Amino acid sequence: MHRWRTIVEPFRIHSVEPIRMTTVEEREAALEAAGYNLFNLHADDVMIDLLTDSGTGAMSRDQWAAVQHGDESYAGSPSWYVFLDAVRELFPFEHVIPTHQGRAAEKILFSVLGGPGKIVPNNTHFDTTRANVEFSGAEAVDLVIPEGRDPSSTHPFKGNMDLQALERLLGEHRGAVPVVFMTITNNSGGGQPVSLENLRAVRAVCDAHRMPLFLDACRFAENAWFIKAREAGQGDRSVPEIVREIASLADGMTMSAKKDGLANIGGWLAMNDGALAEQCRNILILTEGFVTYGGLAGRDLEAIAQGLREVVSEDYLRYRIRSTAYLGEALDAAGVPLVKPFGGHAIYLDARALLPHVAPLEYPGQSLSIALYREGGIRGCEIGTVMFGRHPDGTETPAAMDLVRLAIPRRTYTQSHIDYVIEVVAWVAERAAQLRGVRIVEQSPVLRHFTARFAPL
Ligand SMILES: *Cc1c(COP(=O)(O)O)cnc(C)c1O
Numbered sequence: 001m002h003r004w005r006t007i008v009e010p011f012r013i014h015s016v017e018p019i020r021m022t023t024v025e026e027r028e029a030a031l032e033a034a035g036y037n038l039f040n041l042h043a044d045d046v047m048i049d050l051l052t053d054s055g056t057g058a059m060s061r062d063q064w065a066a067v068q069h070g071d072e073s074y075a076g077s078p079s080w081y082v083f084l085d086a087v088r089e090l091f092p093f094e095h096v097i098p099t100h101q102g103r104a105a106e107k108i109l110f111s112v113l114g115g116p117g118k119i120v121p122n123n124t125h126f127d128t129t130r131a132n133v134e135f136s137g138a139e140a141v142d143l144v145i146p147e148g149r150d151p152s153s154t155h156p157f158k159g160n161m162d163l164q165a166l167e168r169l170l171g172e173h174r175g176a177v178p179v180v181f182m183t184i185t186n187n188s189g190g191g192q193p194v195s196l197e198n199l200r201a202v203r204a205v206c207d208a209h210r211m212p213l214f215l216d217a218c219r220f221a222e223n224a225w226f227i228k229a230r231e232a233g234q235g236d237r238s239v240p241e242i243v244r245e246i247a248s249l250a251d252g253m254t255m256s257a258k259k260d261g262l263a264n265i266g267g268w269l270a271m272n273d274g275a276l277a278e279q280c281r282n283i284l285i286l287t288e289g290f291v292t293y294g295g296l297a298g299r300d301l302e303a304i305a306q307g308l309r310e311v312v313s314e315d316y317l318r319y320r321i322r323s324t325a326y327l328g329e330a331l332d333a334a335g336v337p338l339v340k341p342f343g344g345h346a347i348y349l350d351a352r353a354l355l356p357h358v359a360p361l362e363y364p365g366q367s368l369s370i371a372l373y374r375e376g377g378i379r380g381c382e383i384g385t386v387m388f389g390r391h392p393d394g395t396e397t398p399a400a401m402d403l404v405r406l407a408i409p410r411r412t413y414t415q416s417h418i419d420y421v422i423e424v425v426a427w428v429a430e431r432a433a434q435l436r437g438v439r440i441v442e443q444s445p446v447l448r449h450f451t452a453r454f455a456p457l
Contacts, residue, residue, distance in 0.1 A: 035453025070299025102256025191343020262307030362437025376424030
C-alpha cells in the first residue's frame with residue numbers, strides 16, 4: 001500500500017451534491033452584497049467551501065443507516081444509550097451531558113465555573129471558548145509554547161502548553177483559576193497537536209495545584225494520530241488506546257461532534273465531578289433540553305455514535321492527515337508562506353508574511369480571503385486581527401498572527417478539487433503585491449468576524 005504516492009480516498013462516492021460554477025463578475029457582485037464578509041455569502045455562490053470543517057463533512061452510509069435507528073422518545077431514548085456507550089468507549093467520564101454543539105457545552109460550563117475575577121488558562125482558546133469565558137466576566141489566557149506563536153517553527157507539537165507559564169499563573173493567582181483547559185488539536189494556533197508527554201506534564205501541574213483539567217477535544221482523533229505518528233514510543237499503540245489515555249489525564253471535556261464526531265450537528269460536556277454535573281444539567285434543562293437529548297434529535301445521537309466508531313479508523317486518519325498535508329506541500333512548493341508543520345484539519349496561509357504591505361489593522365487575512373473567493377470561488381476563513389483584534393473594552397490591537405485558514409471538510413472533496421485550490425492560491429499569491437487592505441464599516445461587540453461589514457481601501 002505505502003509504496004504508492006497517490007492518496008486513495010478510503011471511500012467511494014455514494015450520493016453527489018452539485019457544485020454551481022460561477023464567474024469572477026458574479027463573485028464580485030456577491031462580495032459587494034455580502035459587505036466583503038465571506039460569512040454573508042449564499043453558499044450556492046461558493047465553489048469550494050473551505051470556510052470550516054465544522055459540521056460540513058460527508059456522513060457515511062452507516063451513519064445514514066444509523067439515522068434511521070433514531071428513537072425520538074423525549075426521555076431515556078435508546079438512541080441516548082447508544083450515544084452514551086460510544087462516547088464512554090473513548091472518554092470514560094462519569095457524567096456525559098449532550099448539547100446541540102460545542103459552544104453550548106462551553107456556555108453551560110463557564111456559566112458555572114466562570115465569572116468576574118476568574119482566570120481560565122488554555123493552550124489557545126478557540127474563538128467561541130474565549131467568547132464564552134469572557135461573556136461570564138472571566139479572563140481567558142493563552143499559554144501555548146513560544147513555538148506555537150511562530151508560523152515558521154517546525155516543532156512537532158506546537159499545540160503544547162507552556163508549563164512554566166502555567167506554573168507561574170497558578171502560583172500567582174491561586175483561587176482565581178477554576179479550571180485548566182487544553183485544546184486538542186490547537187485550532188486557533190494552526191490545528192497543531194499536543195503531545196501525550198505535555199498532557200501528562202500539565203496533569204502533574206494541575207495535581208500539584210489541585211486544579212481540574214478539561215479538554216476541548218473537538219479534534220481528538222487527529223491529535224491522537226499525530227501522537228501515534230510523531231511521538232516516541234507511541235507508534236505501536238492503537239488510536240482508541242491513545243484517546244483513552246488522553247481522556248484518563250483529564251477531569252472532563254467539551255466537545256463539538258461537528259469535528260471528529262463526523263456528524264453535522266452535536267456536542268457534549270463530560271466530567272467526573274458529580275456536583276458540577278448537577279449544576280450543568282440544571283442549566284442544560286433551561287437552555288438545551290432534557291438530560292438524555294440536550295438539544296439533539298435521537299437520530300443525531302445515533303449519527304454521532306457511529307461517527308465516533310469511524311473517526312478512530314487508521315485508514316481514515318491516514319487519508320485525512322495525508323490529504324491535508326498534500327495541499328500544504330504543494331502550496332509550500334509554490335512559495336506560499338504557511339504555518340508549519342501542517343495541522344490536521346486545515347492549511348493556514350500566513351497572510352501577514354504574504355502581504356507585508358498591508359498593516360495588521362488593515363486586515364491582510366481578510367484581504368487575502370476576499371481575493372481567493374473573487375478569483376476562484378474558494379471560501380477560506382480569516383483567523384487573525386478581524387477575529388481576535390478587538391478587546392472587551394472596545395480597543396483594538398493586532399492579533400498574534402494574521403492567517404487565512406483553508407479548512408478541509410471531512411470526506412467531502414476529492415484530490416482534483418484540492419488541485420484546483422492549489423492552482424488558485426498559487427495564482428493569487430504571485431499577485432499578492434497588488435492586494436489592498438480593507439476597513440471595517442460595521443461590527444458587533446463580540447465575535448465580530450461573523451457579521452462585520454468591510455470596504456476595500
Ligand atoms: C468548533 C470548535 C468549538 C465550538 O464548537 P461548535 O460546535 O462550533 O459550537 C470549540 N472549540 C474548538 C477547538 C473548536 O474547533
